[in-house]
Amino acid sequence: MFKINEDYLKLPGSYLFSTIGKKVAAFQAEHPNTSIIRLGIGDVTRPLAPSIIDALHGAVDEMAHAETFHGYAPDLGYDFLRNAMALNDYVAKGCDINADEIFISDGAKCDSGNIQEIFAKDNRIAVCDPVYPVYVDTNVMAGRTGTYDARTETWSSVIYMPCTKETNFAPELPKEVPDIIYLCFPNNPTGATITKPQLQEWVDYANKNGAVIIYDAAYEAYISEKDVPHTIYECEGARTCAIELRSFSKNAGFTGVRLGAAVVPKDLKCGDVMLHSLWARRHGTKYNGAPYIVQRAGEAVYSDAGRAQLKEQVAYYMKNAGIIYEGLKSAGYSVSGGVNAPYIWLETPKGMTSWEFFDYLLERAGVVGTPGSGFGPSGEGYFRLTAFGSYENTVAAIKRIQEI
Amino acid sequence: MFKINEDYLKLPGSYLFSTIGKKVAAFQAEHPNTSIIRLGIGDVTRPLAPSIIDALHGAVDEMAHAETFHGYAPDLGYDFLRNAMALNDYVAKGCDINADEIFISDGAKCDSGNIQEIFAKDNRIAVCDPVYPVYVDTNVMAGRTGTYDARTETWSSVIYMPCTKETNFAPELPKEVPDIIYLCFPNNPTGATITKPQLQEWVDYANKNGAVIIYDAAYEAYISEKDVPHTIYECEGARTCAIELRSFSKNAGFTGVRLGAAVVPKDLKCGDVMLHSLWARRHGTKYNGAPYIVQRAGEAVYSDAGRAQLKEQVAYYMKNAGIIYEGLKSAGYSVSGGVNAPYIWLETPKGMTSWEFFDYLLERAGVVGTPGSGFGPSGEGYFRLTAFGSYENTVAAIKRIQEI
Known part of the structure; x- marks a missing residue:
């Protein structure tokens, strides 16, 4: 049975x-x-911006002719999009991220839900409180969070990092050392951010303690202040401790178009094993690529227009x-x-x-x-x-x- | 660490x-x-058929105007597509499947990889041999398959059902009773099929033994012979033992468009728990819907043209x-x-x-x-x-x- x-x-x-x-x-x-x-x-x-609409129409037209039709996409994404992201989101900001460290997906929600799968079940996670519910719920579904206390609305194995007025809506370094730390800046739901030196503290903490940071950068496009980092890879040492999740939902209005990406640097390892290899294996085995027309729309996000x-x-x-x-x-x-x-x-x-x-x-x-x-x-x-x-x-x- | x-x-x-x-x-x-x-x-x-191309262009145009723009899709899919599938793929064939039992996804590969997640880790799977590798590999990644024997190229906890010339390329009912049975007809890679009475035997076997059948119907559109079932729900009792996976990849050329669906009847239960609820929870937590434009393309598959x-x-x-x-x-x-x-x-x-x-x-x-x-x-x-x-x-x- x-x-x-x-x-x-x-x-x-x-x-x-x-x-x-x-x-x-x-x-x-x-x-x-x-x-x-x-x-x-x-x-x-x-509505979607005109240049995105043009890219979509153009790609749809390509799908109408055998000579320009596109079947299965490369598992990890088309090079044209991975290159555009590497160049614009990282290299242009002085960050050392290569195109082949960027995994195209159908959105940051899926990536933030699936990423826990490549980690051991007994790893402990730390989350901000309040928090985007997907981080915790997907770990519950994987059996990683212990038991639920309905009175305190907390899980016994999860390390909560309160973000309230008293902490200036930023988390403090946890006293118990977690294995996996979820951070999202600019934050959903609080709208708070932290400065680059503050984020550097997290990177240093993670490297010192052998923790991985899952850094959700979905709201990066809304940053208006100078000292706020646009990516965790602005911090020194992030390549050995951080996975970054990118979204096209809020910067380009793709909530109904579905496109995202996870960045897994090849220097991020557990012993000899690159997390890059594990994530590539997951993509290759359980995913079949984002639609060609959507990836072309993503490319248009980086055009001048x-x-x-x-x-x-x-x-x-x-x-x-x-x-x-x-x-x-x-x-x-x-x-x-x-x-x-x-x-x-x-x-x-x-x-x-x-x-x-x-x-x-x-x-x-x-x-x-x-x-x-x-x-x-x-x-x-x-x-x-x-x-x-x-x-x-x-x-x-x-x-x-x-x-x- | x-x-x-x-x-x-x-x-x-x-x-x-x-x-x-x-x-x-x-x-x-x-x-x-x-x-x-x-x-x-x-x-x-x-290339994609003209009516699909028209539907895509039309949906892209909708996304260009605030009045017709579509953001997040309903977690489980748009009703227009779920209704079209229920009507054409099931009701028209005399099968009792409702639109709210159909979960729209970005493809049968993802569904066939993710579906194992809602089952216990110690469940035993049975697969045809040869087989589409995703069924086995995703269970390996979930720790459900025991140890690998490189000599025989088999996993200790997997029940293999040889499909060779001797069995007319169809599996025989396994001697050891599995918990989860993966079947794919018409089959990839062998191209073999089984008749409706033969499939009924599997449904009866599953109901009798408390097993679930994961029925991959990706190649249904290629059926040319009369006695070959187009869906497992043509068999009596399938609502209490079978999940069906549907694809748009091969019937409509959507390998690069990405659209699929899983059918989970509400009668399929473990004790009091509907698998329908579990799969809905997975969709709601780890998935954010197929793109609006792609779901409109899927709808066009069912238009007369x-x-x-x-x-x-x-x-x-x-x-x-x-x-x-x-x-x-x-x-x-x-x-x-x-x-x-x-x-x-x-x-x-x-x-x-x-x-x-x-x-x-x-x-x-x-x-x-x-x-x-x-x-x-x-x-x-x-x-x-x-x-x-x-x-x-x-x-x-x-x-x-x-x-x-």
């Missing part, structure tokens, strides 16, 4: 966005004339971020994020819980955000708004909040 | 296609004037299959497959090993095929040719083989 992977059953239900959906639907039913503004979800809303158009797109969202940040601040809220990230993280006022503030904002302003407690226990008392709405909606939402 | 997943290291090197590549390159260097014809790889060569065009495309390849089959037969070879599948499986002549015949065919005819031994020990003494080349090349290749 077959048996299931019991570790899957340990996962608590994922109720965050379904609960939000239900509450919003109930409110809308009671208030059919209120136009609800959603600043809750991390999905983009701007593409870069100019996407700079405008990011600026559009960051203008929204500024409106939210300044608007809330002037209304007396304690706000962070929003400067190097499309996420604004605010303290709930008057001692409200995250969910109480959710209800308050929905009922009083018709605005939907995300309760911070949905991202982990240290998110309690906080709330996330995103800059991915339209300009008009963002302005209207903030006006409503100010008028509560 | 972090440690790696040691199970990855157990995998023997994957040398089949790289060895073929090296041998072909060496031959070409020595014989620069010989035009080599490749009938080895399972990749398609015909799409169906007509793809019928022609399959007929094109099956004409090649007929040419290979008849041509080899008339040249005295013992041949199978090629009637309900794009693969032709031949016995190597004169007692040659698979690799000896590879060299023989390359040197004497300049034709590249795939040694059967690359698919498992029972593939030794066999050889695979594929119908996915151009008509002209296929005719030329067979003429050359006949003239050896």
Whole structure:
């Protein structure tokens, strides 16, 4: 008789966005004339940039003729895209990353979920709290997190690194030494960042302790300040301790196009074994490449026209971020994020819980955000708004909040 | 200090296609004037059909405007595609499968690699021999296969079901009862099929013994004979024991477009737990949906125009299959497959090993095929040719083989 992977059953239900959906639907039913503004979800809303659209059409046309048709892609990605990424994301920034260390994928969510597979089951992970849920959940499914304590909402084998106002929303080096450290800067959900010297401390810590850093750089395009690193490979020694995950979702609006990449330097080893080889083996065995037309769209992200158009797109969202940040601040809220990230993280006022503030904002302003407690226990008392709405909606939402 | 997943290291090197590549390159260097014809790889060569191209262009245009832009897809796929599949692939064939039991993915390779994850580590798998390597390799990486015997090229915990001339290239019910049974019909690499009553025996066996069948239906579109089932759900009782994997790669030429689906009926349970819930959880946690434009292309596969065009495309390849089959037969070879599948499986002549015949065919005819031994020990003494080349090349290749 077959048996299931019991570790899957340990996962608590994922109720965050379904609960939000239900509450919003109930409110809308009671208030059919209120136009609800959603600043809750991390999905983009701007259309794809013209140069991306052109690249897609061009690649589709290639698929229409035998001479230019493309079947199976190379397992690890087309050279044209790997070269463009190596050149623009690394070499141009003075980082020593080669094209053959870049693995093209269908997105950073998949990579951040799958990467744990190449590590031993008894490795201990460390995560920020609050955190993007995929890092923890995929380790739960692999049986790596011990037992769940429903009261504290924590796993016995996971090392949590609180990121609150008290830590300036940055994690501190953990006292217990983890084997795998998940870091995401600029951060989802808090919008916080750390400086290059601060990141260097993490790299040094990882190298000293034989830990691997999984560095999620999905929001890199939103960095506006000078001392914030765009990639972990700006730090000395990162080649021996860090895997970096890249996304096209937020810098180019590819949430529905699906493209990402993982960088695994060949110097990152366990004994004689390169993690590069293991990840290549996983790609070759369980994955069949990102679509040709999507990889061509990714290439267009790095063209002159593409870069100019996407700079405008990011600026559009960051203008929204500024409106939210300044608007809330002037209304007396304690706000962070929003400067190097499309996420604004605010303290709930008057001692409200995250969910109480959710209800308050929905009922009083018709605005939907995300309760911070949905991202982990240290998110309690906080709330996330995103800059991915339209300009008009963002302005209207903030006006409503100010008028509560 | 972090440690790696040691199970990855157990995998023997994957040398089949790289060895073929090296041998072909060496031959070409020595014989620069010989035009080599490749009938080895399972990749398609015909361009995408016009209705697919139209759907892709149309969806790309939608992505260019805020009003019709699509961000994150629903985790399990867009309803328009799930409904089209349910209707055309199942309901129209009298099978009881609902749209919400169909999980859209980026291909059958990924699904066939990932599906093992929802099962317990100590489950035993049974595979045909020869076999598509992904089934076994992904179980090796999960630590489910025991130890490897390099002499017999088998894993201690895997139940092998030889498919040779003696068994009419079909597996027999295993004596040891497995927990998970991988079946693929029409088969890669042998091109063999089984009848509906034969498949019913497997379904009955699985239900009786509490086993799950992972049924790979990637080559369903190539079925030409009446008594061959197009889906396992034609068999009574399959809803309680079978997961079916569907591909768009071979019926619609999507090898470089990437689209597939897994069907997990809600009646398939371990105790109270639906495998449907586990697979949904995996999709929701580790996957972010197939691209919108690709799902629209998938929908076009089921349009009237799409169906007509793809019928022609399959007929094109099956004409090649007929040419290979008849041509080899008339040249005295013992041949199978090629009637309900794009693969032709031949016995190597004169007692040659698979690799000896590879060299023989390359040197004497300049034709590249795939040694059967690359698919498992029972593939030794066999050889695979594929119908996915151009008509002209296929005719030329067979003429050359006949003239050896």
